[in-house]
Amino acid sequence: xxxxxxxxxxxxxPAVAALVDILGDAVVTDPDRMLAxxxxxxxxxxxxxxxxxxxxxxxxxxxxxxxxxxxxxxxxVTRGAGTGLAGAANALDGGIVLSVEKMNAxxxxxxxxxxxxxxxxxxxxxxxxxxxxQGLWYVPDPGSRAVSTIGGNLATNAGGTCCAKYGVTADxxxxxxxxxxxxxxxxxxxxxxxNVAGLNLTQLxxxxxxxxxxxxxxxxxxxxxxxxxxxxxxxxPDTAQAVAAVLAxxxxxxxxxxxxxxxxxxxxxxxxxxxxxDQTAGALLLVQCDGRDAAAEAEVCALACTAAxxxxxxxxxxxxxxxxxxxxxxxxxxxxxxxxSTLLDDLAVPVPRLPEMLAAVETIAAxxxxxxxxxxxxxxxxxxxxxxxxAADESVARRARQAFDEMVAECLALGGSISGEHGIGxxxxxxxxxxxxxxxxxxxxxxxxxxxxxxxxNPGRGI
Amino acid sequence: xxxxxxxxxxxxxPAVAALVDILGDAVVTDPDRMLAxxxxxxxxxxxxxxxxxxxxxxxxxxxxxxxxxxxxxxxxVTRGAGTGLAGAANALDGGIVLSVEKMNAxxxxxxxxxxxxxxxxxxxxxxxxxxxxQGLWYVPDPGSRAVSTIGGNLATNAGGTCCAKYGVTADxxxxxxxxxxxxxxxxxxxxxxxNVAGLNLTQLxxxxxxxxxxxxxxxxxxxxxxxxxxxxxxxxPDTAQAVAAVLAxxxxxxxxxxxxxxxxxxxxxxxxxxxxxDQTAGALLLVQCDGRDAAAEAEVCALACTAAxxxxxxxxxxxxxxxxxxxxxxxxxxxxxxxxSTLLDDLAVPVPRLPEMLAAVETIAAxxxxxxxxxxxxxxxxxxxxxxxxAADESVARRARQAFDEMVAECLALGGSISGEHGIGxxxxxxxxxxxxxxxxxxxxxxxxxxxxxxxxNPGRGI
Numbered sequence: 001x002x003x004x005x006x007x008x009x010x011x012x013x014p015a016v017a018a019l020v021d022i023l024g025d026a027v028v029t030d031p032d033r034m035l036a037x038x039x040x041x042x043x044x045x046x047x048x049x050x051x052x053x054x055x056x057x058x059x060x061x062x063x064x065x066x067x068x069x070x071x072x073x074x075x076x077v078t079r080g081a082g083t084g085l086a087g088a089a090n091a092l093d094g095g096i097v098l099s100v101e102k103m104n105a106x107x108x109x110x111x112x113x114x115x116x117x118x119x120x121x122x123x124x125x126x127x128x129x130x131x132x133x134q135g136l137w138y139v140p141d142p143g144s145r146a147v148s149t150i151g152g153n154l155a156t157n158a159g160g161t162c163c164a165k166y167g168v169t170a171d172x173x174x175x176x177x178x179x180x181x182x183x184x185x186x187x188x189x190x191x192x193x194x195n196v197a198g199l200n201l202t203q204l205x206x207x208x209x210x211x212x213x214x215x216x217x218x219x220x221x222x223x224x225x226x227x228x229x230x231x232x233x234x235x236x237p238d239t240a241q242a243v244a245a246v247l248a249x250x251x252x253x254x255x256x257x258x259x260x261x262x263x264x265x266x267x268x269x270x271x272x273x274x275x276x277x278d279q280t281a282g283a284l285l286l287v288q289c290d291g292r293d294a295a296a297e298a299e300v301c302a303l304a305c306t307a308a309x310x311x312x313x314x315x316x317x318x319x320x321x322x323x324x325x326x327x328x329x330x331x332x333x334x335x336x337x338x339x340x341s342t343l344l345d346d347l348a349v350p351v352p353r354l355p356e357m358l359a360a361v362e363t364i365a366a367x368x369x370x371x372x373x374x375x376x377x378x379x380x381x382x383x384x385x386x387x388x389x390x391a392a393d394e395s396v397a398r399r400a401r402q403a404f405d406e407m408v409a410e411c412l413a414l415g416g417s418i419s420g421e422h423g424i425g426x427x428x429x430x431x432x433x434x435x436x437x438x439x440x441x442x443x444x445x446x447x448x449x450x451x452x453x454x455x456x457x458n459p460g461r462g463i
Numbered sequence: 464x465x466x467x468x469x470x471x472x473x474x475x476x477p478a479v480a481a482l483v484d485i486l487g488d489a490v491v492t493d494p495d496r497m498l499a500x501x502x503x504x505x506x507x508x509x510x511x512x513x514x515x516x517x518x519x520x521x522x523x524x525x526x527x528x529x530x531x532x533x534x535x536x537x538x539x540v541t542r543g544a545g546t547g548l549a550g551a552a553n554a555l556d557g558g559i560v561l562s563v564e565k566m567n568a569x570x571x572x573x574x575x576x577x578x579x580x581x582x583x584x585x586x587x588x589x590x591x592x593x594x595x596x597q598g599l600w601y602v603p604d605p606g607s608r609a610v611s612t613i614g615g616n617l618a619t620n621a622g623g624t625c626c627a628k629y630g631v632t633a634d635x636x637x638x639x640x641x642x643x644x645x646x647x648x649x650x651x652x653x654x655x656x657x658n659v660a661g662l663n664l665t666q667l668x669x670x671x672x673x674x675x676x677x678x679x680x681x682x683x684x685x686x687x688x689x690x691x692x693x694x695x696x697x698x699x700p701d702t703a704q705a706v707a708a709v710l711a712x713x714x715x716x717x718x719x720x721x722x723x724x725x726x727x728x729x730x731x732x733x734x735x736x737x738x739x740x741d742q743t744a745g746a747l748l749l750v751q752c753d754g755r756d757a758a759a760e761a762e763v764c765a766l767a768c769t770a771a772x773x774x775x776x777x778x779x780x781x782x783x784x785x786x787x788x789x790x791x792x793x794x795x796x797x798x799x800x801x802x803x804s805t806l807l808d809d810l811a812v813p814v815p816r817l818p819e820m821l822a823a824v825e826t827i828a829a830x831x832x833x834x835x836x837x838x839x840x841x842x843x844x845x846x847x848x849x850x851x852x853x854a855a856d857e858s859v860a861r862r863a864r865q866a867f868d869e870m871v872a873e874c875l876a877l878g879g880s881i882s883g884e885h886g887i888g889x890x891x892x893x894x895x896x897x898x899x900x901x902x903x904x905x906x907x908x909x910x911x912x913x914x915x916x917x918x919x920x921n922p923g924r925g926i
Contacts, residue, residue, distance in 0.1 A: 112710075113813040157659045168657060171634070186903050192811040194631060194883035196670045197891070198926050199907045203666035207659045224714055227565045241808045247575075251687055293756040310907045348655040352575040380656045422677035428660070439651050439846045443913060444662045450909035463663050 012094060015072035016052050019096070019101060022248050037089040037099060039078065043343050043391070044401060045426045046089030050077075053097045059179065059216045064404045065098050066214065066456075067183035075459050076181075078210040080121060080149030084156060084423025085344055087348060088209040088461045099216065100151050107217070115174055115191055117219045117317075118152025124158075124170040127220075136222040140169045142421070143333070151215050157207035159421030161329075165256040165290075165377030166223075168421065172207040177217035178205060181452035191284065192221060204447070209423050209462030217362040229256065229288040230298035231322030232315040234305035235281035240355040242283035244306035246378045247351065249287065253297045254451035257327045262358065265373040265386075268335035269328050278312055285310075285378065286329050311456035332375040333386065339371065342386055342390035343400050347411040348420030360410040361385045363429040367406075368399040382420035424462050432463070475557060478535035479515050482559075485527045485899065486780075500562060501554040506806050506854070507864060508550025513540075517630040522642065522679045528561050529677065530646035532919050533613040539644075540921050541673040543584060543612030546768035547619060548807055551672040551924045562678065563614050569593050570680070578637055578654055579683045583614025590683075603632045605884070606796070614678050620670035621657045622851045622884030628719040628753075629686075629840030631884065633669040639681035641668060644915035654682060667910070672925030673826065675914040692719065692751040693761035694785030697768035702744050705746035708771035709841045712750065715767060716760045720751035721842035722792045725821065728836040728849075729797035732791050739773055740791060747771075747793050748841065751785065796840040796849065802834065804854035806863050807847055810874040811883030814844040823873040824848045830869075831862040836838025837925040845883035887925050895926070917925040 017028045028034055029052045032130040039047045051074065051306050054065045067078045075095035082089050098389040104121035111134050118127055120300055124138075124145040131138045142263075143158035147160070152167045156174070160168075188201035205212055239262055246258055261269070261284045270277040277284065285305060289297035295317040302315040316322055336342055349357045358374060366373040376383035385407055388398040408418055408431050418424070418431045433441050444463040449455070482490045490498055491500045492515050517528045532539045538558035545552050554560050567584035574597050581590055587608040591601045602622035605611055611621070617639070621632045629635075633826065638652040651664035663823055668675055699705040702725055709721055724732070724747045733740045740747065748768060752760035758780040765778040779785055799805055812820045821837060824846075828835040839846035852863040871881055871894050881887070881894045896904050907926040912918070 040657075111812045118848045160658055163657060170663075180902075184902050187900060188903065190811070190880045190898075191813055191878060192845075192880045192883065193814075194622055194626060194811045194840075194845050195880035196882045196884060196886050197880050197895060198887065198904065199671055199675075199910055200633075200666045200669065201906065203663045204910075206663065208662055212662075224717075242555060254687075291756075292760065293754075297755065299586065348653070348657045350654050351656075382655075382657045415654060417653045417655045417658035417660050419659045420655065421659060423659050424661065432660060434651075437650060439643075439647050440651065440664065441661065443643070443649060443664065446913035447662055447910055448668075450906060450913050455550070 002360045012051050012074065012388065015068055015074050019052055019065065023054060023061055024341045024415045025054050026061055028055065028059060030218040034097065034304045037082070037097045040082045040084035040087060040089040042085050042087045042425065042427055045090055047090040048093030048095065050091040050097045051094050053099060055099045055102055057102050059141045059185070062098065062179045062216050063183045063185065065096060066179055066181055069096055069456050070182045070454060073454060073456065074359070075456050078214050082146040082267065083144040084425060085346065085422040086150060086419070086427040088156065088423055088425035088458065090426060101149065105394040109134055109136070113137060113191055116222055117217065117220050117437050118150050119217060119239060120149060120215045121410055122150045124148055124150060125151055131222050134224065135225045137224065137226045138220060138222055139426050140164045140172055150218055150220070154215055156204050156208050156423040158419065159377065159380070159382065161257045161259060161377060163377060164258050164378060165254055168211050172202060172221045173202060173206060173218060174221050175219035176202050176205050176215055177212035181457050186213065190306065198362070207423065209425060210458040211448055212457065213463040227290045227292070227294060228319045229322055230292045230294040230315065230317040231325055232287040232298050232302045232305065232313065233325045234285045234302070234310040234313045235278040236283045236285065236310050238282035238297050239358040241309040242285045243354040243378065245285055245305045245310065248281050248308055248331035249301050250379065253289060253300050255287045255379065257286065257300060258377070259286040260376055261329065261332060261379040262372060265332050265336065265375045268339060268373055271444045272330065272335040272338060273331060275328060281311065286325060317325055329375065336388050340388040341387065343404055344385040344386055345386070345407055346419050346422035347407060348380065348382045348415055349411055349416035351379065353414040353416065354378065354381055356414055357383060357411060357416070361407060364403050364406045368403045370399060370403050372403065380420065426461060467622040475514050475537065478531055478537050480530045482515055482517060482528065483761045484525055485531070486517060489518050489520060489524055491518065497560065500545070500560045503547035503550060503552040505548050505550045505888065505890055508553055511556030511558065511648065513560045514557050515563060518562045518565050520565050522648070525561065525642045525677050525679050526561060526646045526648065529642055529644055532559055532718040533645045533917060536917060536919065538919050541677050543615035544586070544610050546607040546611040547615060547888060548809065548885040549882070549890040551619065551886055551888035551921065553889060564612065566679065569658055572597055572599070576601060576654055577685045578682050579685055580612050580680065581611060582680060583678045585613045587611055587613060594685050595688065598688045600628045600687065600689045601683060601685055603635055613681055613683070617678055617681055617825055618672050619886040620884065622840065622843070622845065624720045624722060624840060626840060627721050628717055633666060634924040635684045636665060636669060636681060636822040637684050638682035639665050639668050639676045639678055641676035643676050644917065644920050649676065659695050659703065670886065672888060673921040674911055674925040675920065690753045690757060691782045692753045692754070693757040693778065693780040694769065694788055695750040695761050695765045695776065696767070696788045697776040698741040699746045699748065699773050701745035702821040706749045706817040706841065708748055708773065709784045711767040711771055712764045713842065716752060716763050716860050718750045718764060718842065719753045720749065721840070722749040723839055723841040724792060724795055725837040727801065727834060729836045730794050731802060731836055732795055733800040735801060736794060738791060738792065746775065749788060753762045774900050792838065799836045799849050801852050803851040806850040806852065806867055808849070808867060809847055809872055809882050809885040810870060810879055811843065811845045812874055812877045812879035814842065816877040816879065819845055819877055820846060820874060820879070824870060827866050827869045833862060833866050835866065843883065864897045889924060
């Protein structure tokens with residue numbers, strides 16, 4: 001039996017009637033209007049045809065939706081902006097899609113306690129901008145921040161480029177208000193910086209991909225305003241030297257960003273931008289330092305790059321110039337997407353294992369005659385090898401999936417994690433038990449049952 | 464068997480026989496030899512008479528103990544060094560005390576991945592020293608670090624003075640190996656810095672006070688060697704001005720330590736040490752900054768103290784001199800203990816609420832005619848109001864408990880947490896549901912059941 005699957009046959013007609021009765025035009029059942037809510041941004045993941053879409057306006061709507069779904073045994077897939085990359089927000093056949101995108105109010109920014117309380121549909125970038133207006137900084141910066149929601153960021157424990165120094169989304173959340181499968185509301189965590197009262201429900205909800213509860217409000221921590229960053233750009237003959245630089249840097253500095261691009265990615269970016277990247281380089285490293293001592297710290301990083309074998313090193317304390325270099329990294333995925341369909345992976349290995357992981361990606365690309373561009377967050381050991389292929393060609397698509405499998409297997413062999421920041425969703429389900437273990441996965445399912453005894457919340461995803 | 468006897472009464476004799484049979488002289492049943500294992504360091508918490516003490520030598524011993532306990536329905540209280548302050552490690556009548564103090568091997572320090580893998584009985588200070596030998600830093604520094612174990616630190620999510628900048632024990636753990644109530648072994652987490660595969664079992668175990676599983680191994684993260692700290696000492700006419708300084712400091716700097724002592728604590732420390740503290744001061748603030756720019760950052764903090772109304776401010780980049788000032792804070796509890804029995808509280812409030820909390824403590828002390836000295840981690844809003852009283856005088860002890868209750872109530876009214884770093888144990892049980900909520904507490908109990916279906920692990924504690 002598929003763990004987490006809903007076993008009873010749902011009684012769908014009365015369920016939809018009950019939803020419409022309570023929620024009115026927040027309920028959409030027109031298949032055309034539901035189309036845009038069927039998928040996230042992942043490839044190779046199945047998406048079902050939902051029974052209904054609920055566009056929740058407030059917590060009451062979420063409670064009503066779950067109460068009906070619980071009573072009728074109908075699966076519920078919660079979604080924010082649908083920018084996920086693992087299929088966790090794809091609709092299930094005969095299920096309800098619960099969109100929280102309309103719950104997008106920033107309820108409070110409290111400069112004194114340095115917290116923001118938001119609804120789940122708030123766009124990450126909107127929160128960051130609102131905080132900045134008050135001289136504060138919402139740190140987590142997933143690549144999707146201009147469009148992705150805080151609810152989705154929490155559900156997947158989204159990363160970003162700042163994690164090397166400042167951690168992931170989980171490290172910046174203080175409290176969560178959520179609705180359990182049966183409609184009961186819970187509040188977790190505390191606004192205090194330290195709190196050891198009871199079990200850590202907050203960290204259990206973060207990254208649970210909609211399988212435990214529906215987040216309807218979150219209080220996140222803010223920091224003092226970000227300082228200007230100093231930037232280092234270094235090109236290396238090969239990725240191993242770039243990683244050696246990363247290891248040397250962490251002995252002497254604590255950069256807020258350490259991003260890596262391989263030869264394939266450099267070429268794609270240069271083709272698109274003509275910004276003058278060194279196309280003979282095997283790897284490009286981008287490093288940023290912030291804080292009171294940013295310029296001096298960046299110089300230390302630049303020296304470490306030179307010592308590790310960089311052929312070109314440039315550092316600047318000018319934020320505008322730094323931002324221009326950062327643009328190269330920001331467009332990496334877009335540049336690769338211009339070359340074909342992309343299957344973006346999300347693997348994390350211990351930093352010293354990065355050279356082996358990068359070499360394995362190259363070997364796998366050659367073996368399957370595929371283009372794979374790799375970029376990622378080097379200081380976290382978190383890589384995004386991106387397979388570029390013709391999705392219309394079935395044999396190529398099959399090879400792409402095969403290469404994907406092999407990269408994941410190599411990552412596990414190196415003591416890595418099958419997902420650093422995108423989540424498990426549907427895409428990584430086949431590998432989950434290999435990483436976490438059979439006893440552990442069974443335990444996760446029992447924990448899910450403690451939140452969701454009838455298994456209606458995103459069944460078959462995440463865990 | 465007595466007909467009609469309750470069948471769930473544990474069948475203790477065969478259980479002890481089974482333990483002795485498997486574990487030999489690791490099992491102690493002599494009441495005198497068990498005495499030292501009946502209590503932690505908390506006052507006002509009941510301690511039972513255990514059936515047996517198991518001094519586990521390895522994971523197999525833990526598995527055997529839990530397998531027997533599970534089969535016979537006997538409660539198990541796990542303990543490290545017994546330095547807890549909430550009674551979580553106190554024995555239960557007719558239960559097993561499972562000591563992991565002999566499992567004290569540092570299994571590996573890996574400078575490349577910057578992790579240490581240790582058994583639970585390793586003393587925090589021993590790990591820190593071993594890491595320092597390799598030029599690395601194990602950051603969490605609870606006041607008990609010279610004697611408390613990593614297992615206990617994890618079980619209570621211990622804090623310390625470094626949390627303002629570097630977080631609590633939870634923020635430094637990568638992996639946990641633990642034994643479930645039925646003897647099954649689980650591994651949680653990953654050594655990679657980012658990992659979103661499945662539910663966060665690691666953070667669920669941290670702070671769970673022995674209620675979910677028995678930690679038998681942990682991999683913790685290390686940082687690059689600590690840099691020399693620059694120190695600021697400032698005295699203020701009253702605590703409100705000291706807190707104003709804390710709020711001003713965080714706008715401009717990120718100190719690694721911000722400790723506060725009130726008038727009563729200053730007097731007790733001065734009486735003991737004659738180190739020349741300003742006894743006319745209403746509050747003393749100790750601030751330390753580290754990193755590349757420590758001295759300049761400390762100067763910024765010193766200026767903020769002056770601006771906030773400090774009457775004396777002294778700053779030094781000399782680590783030896785800084786350590787002398789820190790000694791005043793380190794002996795705070797010892798100095799108060801010289802004045803009588805102490806009931807140490809552990810309350811966390813949002814930092815801007817500190818003046819109200821401190822004022823409330825003074826009011827409560829006056830109302831009950833008690834001496835209460837307060838010190839704590841000001842940047843975290845985490846205070847340890849310490850009631851000094853004559854425990855032999857029943858009426859005074861009653862007033863002390865009453866004052867304790869009132870301080871906790873005031874903390875909750877200020878949006879605080881009933882425990883910042885000591886845990887709930889037995890001591891804080893009466894207040895837990897008020898903080899976390901009824902639905903939430905019931906959920907915690909269901910989660911416990913997912914780990915421990917028969918409820919043998921530290922029942923009635925923690926959650």
